[in-house]
Amino acid sequence: MKNRLKWILPLALGVLLLGGTAFWGHSQLTARRAAETALANKYNLAFYNLVNNLQNMEVILSKTLVGEETWQDSQLFMRLWQEAMAGQGNLGQLPVQDTTLARSIQFANQVGAYARILAAQTAGGLPKTDEQWRTLQSLHKQARQLNGEMQRVESDLSRGRLMLSELKRESGWLFRKQGPQLADNNIQAVDQSMQQFPTLIYDGPFSDHLDRRQPLGLTGPQVNADQARNKALTFIDQLPKVTYIANVASQDKGRIPVYRVEATPRPALNGEMISLGISRQGGQVIWMINSRNIGEAKVDVRQAGDKAARFLEERGFKEMESTYYEVRDNLATYNFAATQGGVILYPDLIKVSVALDNGQVTGFEASSYWMSHYLRQLPDPVLTADQARQRLSPRLSEVSPGRLALIPRTADREVLTYEFQGKFEDDVFLVYIDAVTGEEEKLLRVIRTNNGVLTL
Amino acid sequence: MVLPHKWRKAVLLLAAALLMAGLTVWWGGGAFGQDRNLYWGSSGSDVTKVQALLNRWGYYHGPIDGYYSGKTFQAVKEFQRKNGLAVDGVVGPRTWAALGVSTARKSGTTTFSSGTSRGVSDQSNVYLLARVIEGEAANESYTGKIAVGAVIINRMQSGKFPSTLPGVIYQPHAFESVTNGQYTRPVTNDSLRAAQQALSGYDPTGGALFFWNPFKPVSSWIWSRPVMTQIGQHVFAR
Numbered sequence: 001m002k003n004r005l006k007w008i009l010p011l012a013l014g015v016l017l018l019g020g021t022a023f024w025g026h027s028q029l030t031a032r033r034a035a036e037t038a039l040a041n042k043y044n045l046a047f048y049n050l051v052n053n054l055q056n057m058e059v060i061l062s063k064t065l066v067g068e069e070t071w072q073d074s075q076l077f078m079r080l081w082q083e084a085m086a087g088q089g090n091l092g093q094l095p096v097q098d099t100t101l102a103r104s105i106q107f108a109n110q111v112g113a114y115a116r117i118l119a120a121q122t123a124g125g126l127p128k129t130d131e132q133w134r135t136l137q138s139l140h141k142q143a144r145q146l147n148g149e150m151q152r153v154e155s156d157l158s159r160g161r162l163m164l165s166e167l168k169r170e171s172g173w174l175f176r177k178q179g180p181q182l183a184d185n186n187i188q189a190v191d192q193s194m195q196q197f198p199t200l201i202y203d204g205p206f207s208d209h210l211d212r213r214q215p216l217g218l219t220g221p222q223v224n225a226d227q228a229r230n231k232a233l234t235f236i237d238q239l240p241k242v243t244y245i246a247n248v249a250s251q252d253k254g255r256i257p258v259y260r261v262e263a264t265p266r267p268a269l270n271g272e273m274i275s276l277g278i279s280r281q282g283g284q285v286i287w288m289i290n291s292r293n294i295g296e297a298k299v300d301v302r303q304a305g306d307k308a309a310r311f312l313e314e315r316g317f318k319e320m321e322s323t324y325y326e327v328r329d330n331l332a333t334y335n336f337a338a339t340q341g342g343v344i345l346y347p348d349l350i351k352v353s354v355a356l357d358n359g360q361v362t363g364f365e366a367s368s369y370w371m372s373h374y375l376r377q378l379p380d381p382v383l384t385a386d387q388a389r390q391r392l393s394p395r396l397s398e399v400s401p402g403r404l405a406l407i408p409r410t411a412d413r414e415v416l417t418y419e420f421q422g423k424f425e426d427d428v429f430l431v432y433i434d435a436v437t438g439e440e441e442k443l444l445r446v447i448r449t450n451n452g453v454l455t456l
Numbered sequence: 457m458v459l460p461h462k463w464r465k466a467v468l469l470l471a472a473a474l475l476m477a478g479l480t481v482w483w484g485g486g487a488f489g490q491d492r493n494l495y496w497g498s499s500g501s502d503v504t505k506v507q508a509l510l511n512r513w514g515y516y517h518g519p520i521d522g523y524y525s526g527k528t529f530q531a532v533k534e535f536q537r538k539n540g541l542a543v544d545g546v547v548g549p550r551t552w553a554a555l556g557v558s559t560a561r562k563s564g565t566t567t568f569s570s571g572t573s574r575g576v577s578d579q580s581n582v583y584l585l586a587r588v589i590e591g592e593a594a595n596e597s598y599t600g601k602i603a604v605g606a607v608i609i610n611r612m613q614s615g616k617f618p619s620t621l622p623g624v625i626y627q628p629h630a631f632e633s634v635t636n637g638q639y640t641r642p643v644t645n646d647s648l649r650a651a652q653q654a655l656s657g658y659d660p661t662g663g664a665l666f667f668w669n670p671f672k673p674v675s676s677w678i679w680s681r682p683v684m685t686q687i688g689q690h691v692f693a694r
Contacts, residue, residue, distance in 0.1 A: 085619075092618030098630040102616040109615040206615030252685035254662015260685065267517045271508030275599045275660060287660060289653070291508075291598035328582070328652035329645040335656075351656055365658045449579075 043164040044157075046093035051154050053087035054147040057111060061140040070127045077119035084112035095164055096187050103194045104146060106206065111139055113204045117410065124439075135202060142197050149190040153183060162186060203410045210411055215256050215279075217348075217373035223283035228259040232276045235285050235315060236263055237361035244274075252277065256286055256367060274362075284370060285315075290355075290362035297330045297356040304359055308334040308352040311361045320350065324446075324453040330356040333363065338373055343404040347414060348373040378406065379416050381435035388418040388433040391440065396422030396429065407432055407442060417441050494547035498524040501596055501688040506547055509555050510535060578655065581621050586643040586651035588625055591633025592667075593690070594641075600688035601647060603661050605654025607692065610665055617665075661685060664692035 060080045067073050088108035091101050114135070118128060128136070156162040162183040199208035223231070225248040232246045246263040258277035265272055272292040279286055299307075305322060312320050320336040321344055327333075331353055338348035353363030385402040392399060405419040417432040428446040433439070446453060494502055503522045510516035510531045515538075518527035529545045536543045539554045547555070585605055593604040611617035611624045618624050625634060633639040661667075666681055667690045668674045681693035 088619060089623060092623045092627045095628040098617070098627050105618065106616045109619060113615075205613075250685055252662055253682070254664070254684050256662060258662065260660075264520055266519070268507070268511045268520045271511055271520065273504075273508075273520055273597070277660060277662065286662075287658060289599045289602060289658065289660060294649075326652065326656065329649050331649050331652070333653065333656050349657070351658070353653065363653060363658065365653075365656070367659065367662075368657065 040164065043093070043095055046090045047154070047157070047164060050087060050090035050094070051150055053083045053090060053108075054143065054150050056083045057087060057108075058140070058143040058147045061111075061136060061143050064128075064136050065133065065140060070122050070125060073128060074119055074122035077115045077122060080115035081112050081119055084108050084115060088112065094187065096184050100184070100188050101191050103191050107142055107146065107194060109206045110200050110202075111143070113206050114139070114200070114202055117202070117204045135200070138198070139200070142194065145197075146190065146194055149193050153186045153190060156186065157183065203412050205411055207411065213255075213371065215281075215370045217370040218256065218279050218282040218284060220282040222280055223259075223278070225259060227283050228261055228278040228280075231278050231283050231285065232261040232263050232274075235276065235364075236274050236288065236290075237311060239265070239269075239358075239360060242269060249275075251280070256370065257281070258286055279370065284366075285364060286367050286370060288364040290360070292355075292362065294330045294355045294362070295357035299354070299356050299359040301325070301327060301332055301356070304332045304354040304356055305334055307359050308332075308354050308361065309336070311352060311364075312336060312350065317350065323349075326453075327356070331362070332356055338369065340376060340378065340406075343378055343406055343416070344419070345373070345376070345406045347406065347408050376406070376414075379436060381416060381418075383418070383433075383435055383438050385418055388435065388438065389420065391433050391438055392420060392422065392431055393424075395424055396420075396431070398423045404435060405432065409441070415441055421446070493549075494524055496524055496526075496529050496545065501600065503528065504597060505595065506532070506555065582648065582651045582655060583643070584621060584625060585655060586647040587639045587641075588631055588634060589650050589654075590641055590643045590647040591639030592631060593688075594644075594647075596688040596690065598646060598650060599660050600690060601650035602654050602658050603664070603687045603690065603692060604667060605651050606659035606661055607664050607667050609654055610659065610661075610663055614665055660687060661692040664694060666693045667691065 057080060060076050060083065064073060064076050064080070067076060085108075088105050091105045091108060094101065118132065122128065153162065157164070164183050201207055201209045229246045229248060233244055236244065238244055242265045244263050245266050246261050249260045249262045252258050252260050254277075256277075257280045259280060261276045261278055263274040263276065270292050272290065274288060274290045276288045277286040278284070305325065309320070309322060317336075317338075319339045321339050323335045323337050323344075323346075325332055325334045333351055333353045336350045336352065338345045338350075348369045350369045351363070351365040352361060354360070355362045381404065389399065389402055399420055399422040402418045402420045405417050406414050407417055409415045416435045418435055420431045420433070422429055422431060428448070430444040430446060431440065432442040432444075434441045494506060499522050501522065503524045504520055506524075507516055507518070507520045507522070507528060510528075511520060515535045516528065516531035518525075518531075532547060532551065533543050533545045535541075535554070536545070536551060541550055541554055585608060588608065589601050589605050593601045596604070608621070608624050612619055612621060617630075618627055625631065629635060631639070662684055664684050666678060668678055669689050670686075670691050671689065678693070683691055683693045685692050
């Protein structure tokens with residue numbers, strides 16, 4: 001009796017533990033399989049949707065090559081735009097390295113952007129030109145290639161020779177057996193087959209020539225590191241009675257080549273460190289970021305806005321106009337646009353950030369300003385402000401008098417417009433009427449939140 | 457109490473089994489902290505952070521340059537003395553905690569309130585971007601945080617990546633902190649501000665599409681990209 005008791009208890013405990021572990025393991029395995037299946041299903045959804053998108057893109061592009069009717073073309077380009085956008089979304093969800101499909105995603109984005117431009121043009125009654133037809137032909141060739149390659153991957157997937165989810169491989173090392181291969185390599189081959197095609201240049205976003213744009217606003221000689229350091233010290237918003245010293249931290253090879261200068265107070269104060277990008281050509285400040293902590297707000301948004309405007313004025317940016325602002329955790333960021341002869345130039349934007357604890361300017365961003373700012377030859381408006389006003393929807397109320405504004409139409413083209421602000425129900429809108437043709441060029445809705453004013 | 461020999465064996469086995477189970481759970485659930493020990497001779501953004509904090513509280517008056525030398529050493533010792541820590545001049549886990557770094561993430565977080573007019577705003581984008589910045593660059597300088605945010609914005613606009621913010625962030629394998637779930641940590645005010653500034657166009661990288669930590673193993677392919685700059689622990693490239 002005594003002898004039996006001796007081993008029954010540990011045995012029972014052991015069996016219990018083993019049983020518990022087995023049950024736990026089994027439920028883990030089941031949960032894991034369910035999660036894997038759910039994930040694989042998501043990937044498959046993206047993939048099969050993509051196959052449809054690519055097929056539709058190919059078919060629509062071929063139709064645009066033979067269609068003659070302009071309104072018909074307009075419909076086709078709308079649908080092409082939709083399919084291309086859905087296609088790039090699905091391409092971005094396939095479980096491969098983020099660069100594997102870069103060329104294919106770029107292709108889908110470019111087709112989408114090009115289709116949108118042609119949709120707008122043909123909806124306005126202007127037929128596609130011969131040159132545009134040739135671009136469409138080249139796009140169709142690429143679409144056929146991409147579609148064909150993806151169909152091959154699809155057929156392997158459907159027959160179970162390939163799978164998309166990478167999870168199975170990692171979990172399957174214990175029970176390894178001959179099974180389907182991962183689709184990574186096949187998908188990579190699809191993208192490589194796209195790389196043989198020439199780059200696409202058109203007047204729109206994602207065009208290949210935009211990468212090589214030069215800053216229009218930067219002229220003058222190359223500056224050396226010492227000049228960059230001095231520029232930084234005269235530019236930063238120095239706190240009173242604090243001495244700053246500056247060092248060149250690196251020479252950066254960005255879109256605008258800059259010296260990165262770091263300015264710190266001596267002795268150190270409040271963790272303050274100010275980084276600046278100073279262009280090597282012309283020695284202009286491209287951006288400035290102050291890393292210091294920001295305390296409780298003691299300056300209100302209006303005072304800070306005045307401070308931002310004064311900061312620009314003192315640094316030689318004359319005739320800048322404040323447009324909208326945003327506040328985030330006691331940091332207010334103001335947008336300013338350049339003006340030329342009273343015309344507001346929306347492509348030439350500068351952002352100035354002001355810390356609301358003591359009103360110091362802690363941020364400055366002018367890369368879009370230096371990329372696009374130059375003395376423009378503005379066209380003379382054909383319409384008067386009143387004539388342009390007649391073109392507005394009669395449903396808008398409390399309409400502003402209107403003023404001239406230059407807005408970007410595409411990446412390369414700007415258009416002179418009249419800007420009107422008006423209200424519909426409780427929403428505020430900005431309407432832009434082409435000052436030459438009288439067409440409604442653009443509509444923006446103004447969003448006012450607790451955090452500021454922005455436009456969508 | 458003396459247990460019979462066989463019992464002792466059983467108890468030992470049971471203890472071993474429990475230990476194993478405990479270890480399994482620990483391995484499964486453990487996320488390793490990112491803060492490392494700092495001592496005389498250390499350098500990098502962690503040191504900058506310590507210098508900035510000690511400066512703010514009046515312990516340190518030297519340059520905030522990221523080099524752990526005599527002045528930093530003295531300041532750390534002074535801080536440890538005042539805070540009842542072992543005075544060894546080494547920033548270990550206890551000193552990090554006393555500096556408020558491991559707890560700062562919690563106490564410094566913002567509860568997210570939406571004060572929007574008619575439900576339209578960019579709040580969700582700011583918050584999503586801030587979470588990835590927190591996941592990828594929690595220990596970087598403020599400039600380094602904006603730089604990481606700028607890479608995500610640049611990807612959106614490049615055409616070679618998905619064209620929406622969530623599309624870029626949730627692209628499989630694009631960001632380590634999204635893949636391993638680290639980005640779900642609560643965000644700090646710093647990250648929120650950095651996200652806002654990146655969204656409004658600040659870009660200290662000058663147009664980078666990639667970033668990586670050169671001290672961590674990365675695919676050799678990534679080094680074939682044209683490097684533009686290094687900010688803190690991150691290399692930025694096109």
